[in-house]
Amino acid sequence: MxxxxxxxxxxxxxxxxxxxxxxxxxxxxxxxxxxxxxxxxxxxxxxxxxxxxxxxxxxxxxxxxxxxxxxxxxxxxxxxxxxxxxxxxxxxxxxxxxxxxxxxxxxxxxxxxxxxxxxxxxxxxxxxxxxxxxxxxxxxxxxxFEREVTSERIRDKIAASKQKGMWMGGAVPLGYDAIDRKLKVNAEEAKTVRLLFTLYLKLGSVRALHAECHRLGLKTKERTLLDGRRIGGKPVSHGHLYLILSNRLYIGRIPHKGRSYEGEHEAIIDPETWEKVQAQLATNAGRQRGRTSSKHPSLLAGLLFTAEGVPFTPSHAVNHGRRYRYYIERSLLKPGAATERKTSSPANYESEDGLQARGWRLPAHEIEKLVLTRLCGFLRDRGALLKALPLKHKSPDAVSAIFARAQKLAEMCDAGSVADQVEIVAAHVQRIIVAQDRIAIEVDRTALAARLFNKDAVPASEVRKRGAITVDVPVKFRRRGVEAKLVVLDRKHPAAEPDAALVKTLARAHVWFGQIVRGEADGIGAIARAERLDRAYVTRMICLAFLAPEITKAALEGRQPTGLTAKRLIRSALKMPLLWTDQVDMFRC
Known part of the structure; x- marks a missing residue:
């Protein structure tokens, strides 16, 4: 068989x-x-x-x-x-x-x-x-989690290295060469840098300095890229001069997030010359800010700088007949562009110093309102004034009078005319540093003391010795298109009521995902049929179960970013990145 x-x-x-x-x-x-x-x-x-x-x-x-x-x-x-x-x-x-x-x-x-x-x-x-x-x-x-921890380690290493004075790379400034990852003085270029500082003090303005540089034929630093292309070697622009004159690297300091540390590299400019140049820059900026003939004056013109010393420039855009004012980082303006011009999008270009430009565009109203609000808050804070001003030898009556003048100045700053606000800011604010996590408002201690002490004697030596008063504002910037939305991280403000629709959306996402994990539902299709919903909608909802804990917690506590609604979250779910830090950047306004 x-x-x-x-x-x-x-x-x-x-x-x-x-x-x-x-x-x-x-x-x-x-x-x-x-x-x-x-x-x-x-x-x-x-x-x-x-x-x-x-x-x-x-x-x-x-x-x-x-x-x-x-x-x-x-x-x-x-x-x-x-x-x-x-x-x-x-x-x-x-x-x-x-x-x-x-x-x-x-x-x-x-x-x-x-x-x-x-x-x-x-x-x-x-x-x-x-x-x-x-x-x-x-x-x-x-x-x-591993990738985020790695990113944090890298950021911490950069911060620690800069605190030790180490140069962490980037475009090498005029006057230095990068040798073995350290800045070494280029003798010939250093002469040019010293000449620029000397000429500025002699001529008194960047405009006059620019004209003199053009006459002398001074050029930007030449660089050779990895692919062999040579860049730079172009005529010096106004913006490049401002960048050089405010770059703390030249006095042997390493800037980082609004602060600077003693660097390992050799200084090119002596401290005395540096202080004179900064004082002249501040004086010129104050004169420019004092002009209120504009229909829409830029309150902070000449005051805003990045942590690296790059200035912000007033600009505006017109959309549907409405004028929107901005402060634009220099890297967004093409060389030779007017400081006040219509603009609607950032420019990616190779600047005269060889940097690939990419910067921020800050809404003028928001940043101006923030500065005025914090300045008023400082003037009303008696504890802060006691720490900032030499009041320990004053009589109780004199201190009360100083507090009263500070209160009056705060009222002018808060509810006064535009001219009053321009005058107060121009007279008392030296500089505003915009960093990724904070805004530092540097108040002129001498000018404020003179204003508040009135006819009383001001201990000038003690005031000058202590330098500027720094009013810190913890913030975060979230890019929306080409615009940077400012989010103030102030714990003193009470939390808002949670958005019920947003909380319900996140709850459903976790419930549905839990059903799949526990085997109670046989996939997305089963949930869609049971809920009588579109499969694509359920897919988007379940993606929200992987939302960053920081955003979820903020929503539950009513601290979600402005504009983050349930509808927007669901619509954006399919574009949600894997990294939680990227999600925070995506959903925060």
Whole structure:
């Protein structure tokens, strides 16, 4: 009697996908793509008894980031899946397929539609099971945590290095050369820098200095890029002169986030010359600010600077007949552009000093209101005045009179005319430093003491010795288009009421995700059917379960950024980045 042959197992077509973020080392005979494929094929061979067979087609993406779906081999892989040619996708690690949670959700949806499984060789699981999906989300969360911790370490290292006076790279300023990652004085260029400081004190204005530089034929620093191109060597502009005259590197200091530290490099300018130049710059800025003939005066013109000393320039845009005023960082203005001009978008250009320009555009009304509010608050704060002014030898009556004058000055600053506000700011504010996490308002201690002490004797030596009064405002800037939205981080202000719709949206996101994790719902489609909702809507909602804890907590406490509503959050969910820090940048206004 003839024996029937054993039933053959169905052939399972396995596609191996490999990826490397950079093209470094791909020219080698055996590179990382080969190593990934070899490991995957060995795993497939171990499952031969299940009918697994590796396809001969190669899906290799060398030099492509996992943060994008725009990869040629990945596109071919998805096309072949759609054509029914693949049963299982095998990768070395999950992040070889994607680093984006949203992209992975889209890929899994394609896999599920064609009943395709996904297997990771070194993280043994597949996405056809709820446990596999849970494992994946946990792994991605830890990967995100690791990347954020790494970013924090880098930021902390930069801050610590600058506090020790180390130069941390960037465009090398005129007067120095970068040798072994340290700034060394370039003798010839240093002569030019000293000449600029001397001429400014002699001529008295940047406009006159610019004309003299043009006559002398002075040029910006020449640099050679990695690709061999030479940049710089162009005529010095007004903005470049302001940058040089206010750059604390020239007195041997390293600036960082509104502060500066003693640097390792040699100073080019002596402290006495530096102080004279800064005093002249402040005097000229005060004269310019004192002009109130404009219909819309720029209250802070000449006062705003970045932490690196880059000035902000008044500008405006007209939209639908309405005029919007801004303070624009110098890097957004093309060389030679007028300081007051219509602008609606930032410019990316290579400036005369070789920097790739990219900066901030601050709404004038918001920053001016903030400065006036904090200045008024300081003048009304008796404790702050006691610390800032030499009042310990004054009689109680004299101190009361000084407080009364401060209160009157605060009322003028708060509710006075535009001319009053311009006069107060011009007379008492020396400089405003705009950093990523704070705004530092530097108040002229001598001018304020003279104003408040009235006819009383002012201990000038003690006042001058203590320098300017710094009023710090903790803030964060969030880019909205080309505009920077200012968010004040002041704990003294009471929290707003939570947005009920926003809280409900976040709660539903976590409930639905929990149902999938616990196996109570068989995927997104099941939830959509049960809730009688569109599948795409449920997908967007579940993405919100991975929202940064900082944003979720702010929403629950009513501290969410202005403009962050449930509708906006749902609409933006599909664009939500993986990193929590990037999410905060995206959703904060």
């Amino acid at each position: 003839r024996k029937e042959p054993a039933t053959r197992r169905k052939r399972v077509a396995c596609a191996v996908y490999t990826r490397k973020s950079t093209d470094e080392g791909l020219e080698q005979e055996f590179n990382t793509l080969h190593a990934q494929r070899e490991a995957c094929e060995a795993f497939i061979a171990s499952q031969r008894h299940e009918g697994w067979q590796a396809l001969t087609a190669h899906y290799d993406d060398g030099g492509y980031s996992g943060g994008t779906m725009d990869r040629p081999a990945l596109k071919r892989l998805l096309d072949d899946i759609a054509a029914g040619k693949i049963d299982i996708v095998v990768v070395y690690k999950i992040d070889r397929l994607t680093r984006s949670l949203f992209d992975f959700a889209k890929i899994v949806e394609i896999f599920e539609a064609k009943a395709v499984s996904f297997v990771s060789v070194t993280q043994a699981f597949n996405t056809t099971t709820s446990m596999g999906r849970l494992t994946l989300n946990v792994l991605l969360s830890f990967a995100q």
